[in-house]
Amino acid sequence: xxxxxxxxxxxxxxxxxxxxxxxxxxxxxxxxxxxxxxxxxxxxxxxxxxxxxxxxxxxxxxxxxxxxxxxxxxxxxxxxxxxxxxxxxxxxxxxxxxxxxxxxxxxxxxxxxxxxxxxxxxxxxxxxxxxxxxxxxxxxxxxxxxxxxxxxxxxxxxxxxxxxxxxxxxxxxxxxxxxxxxxxxxxxxxxxxxxxxxxxxxxxxxxxxxxxxxxxxxxxxxxxxxxxxxxxxxxxxxxxxxxxxxxxxxxxxxxxxxxxxxxxxxxxxxxxxxxxxxxxxxxxxxxxxxxxxxxxxxxxxxxxxxxxxxxxxxxxxxxxxxxxxxxxxxxxxxxxxxxxxxxxxxxxxxxxxxxxxx
Numbered sequence: 001x002x003x004x005x006x007x008x009x010x011x012x013x014x015x016x017x018x019x020x021x022x023x024x025x026x027x028x029x030x031x032x033x034x035x036x037x038x039x040x041x042x043x044x045x046x047x048x049x050x051x052x053x054x055x056x057x058x059x060x061x062x063x064x065x066x067x068x069x070x071x072x073x074x075x076x077x078x079x080x081x082x083x084x085x086x087x088x089x090x091x092x093x094x095x096x097x098x099x100x101x102x103x104x105x106x107x108x109x110x111x112x113x114x115x116x117x118x119x120x121x122x123x124x125x126x127x128x129x130x131x132x133x134x135x136x137x138x139x140x141x142x143x144x145x146x147x148x149x150x151x152x153x154x155x156x157x158x159x160x161x162x163x164x165x166x167x168x169x170x171x172x173x174x175x176x177x178x179x180x181x182x183x184x185x186x187x188x189x190x191x192x193x194x195x196x197x198x199x200x201x202x203x204x205x206x207x208x209x210x211x212x213x214x215x216x217x218x219x220x221x222x223x224x225x226x227x228x229x230x231x232x233x234x235x236x237x238x239x240x241x242x243x244x245x246x247x248x249x250x251x252x253x254x255x256x257x258x259x260x261x262x263x264x265x266x267x268x269x270x271x272x273x274x275x276x277x278x279x280x281x282x283x284x285x286x287x288x289x290x291x292x293x294x295x296x297x298x299x300x301x302x303x304x305x306x307x308x309x310x311x312x313x314x315x316x317x318x319x320x321x322x323x324x325x326x327x328x329x330x331x332x333x334x335x336x337x338x339x340x341x342x343x344x345x346x347x348x349x350x351x352x353x354x355x356x357x358x
Contacts, residue, residue: 001073027054076110087122108136110287112143137290158345159338163274168249179215183263184229191284197305212319218242221265260318276332296334
């Protein structure tokens, strides 16, 4: 998401400098995208401290006091499901005195629910500090408007901004013919009530993809965690290719080459459908049905992981080239509409920045 923000801000403000925290990654990873490192100590662990030191030695470090605009792109952090800690961490940074004049904008993300009073109170303070808050779906929009006065018109609705990211080809990546990408998500094991149902969901997908003379291929979005899902599948995952890549734009390119995608990583689903690729999804929060609805592909989401018949039916449908092509057209039309809405969002953000910074 930081890459998507950087790409757009650089287009709008070519002389801008994009700053990330030292916990973003190594100095090499930060520098690769043209970012600068904040001099704020985010963690006292060895890796972030080494990043800070290397950034300082290479003169790629900036004091956060010199920041004009703060973007939050948490994705999904402020809700009962994640508790008070994400809000506490962000408010702790925003409450540092020198940040009072810095513009704070919350980019499109899933929000809510806020039934826990401690979570509600923290999020209310967070929203009150923001100049703009974007919810990326109807349910998030409704949850957020229960926290602040709707008449204030603070909460806006806009799609996930990573929809507009362009894919990037990598000739070193070799892909099989007529493959179906399977994108696992470790959250489906630790956030779901029935992790065994999710593993059965994936195992059934593998068997049914092969039955329809297509090639299953694991595409890993989080190399540190999601590979554990593949391991947990056991023998059925043997001899199935696994593709990983450090560049999210290349991952998007890979997904764009799939016949269709079976996934539960939110941004993998975004990357796929934004290119018109049909998806069969499994999710663990309200953001998933909202996403599939936005892309005119609601029946592609399997609401009940135990409903294997629905899963097999969807695979049969998407394995049919005529049906798949029709669905691609519908998803592509929806993607075009969403990309236009994202552009409108960035225009409004640019107007706000110009009011405050210039």
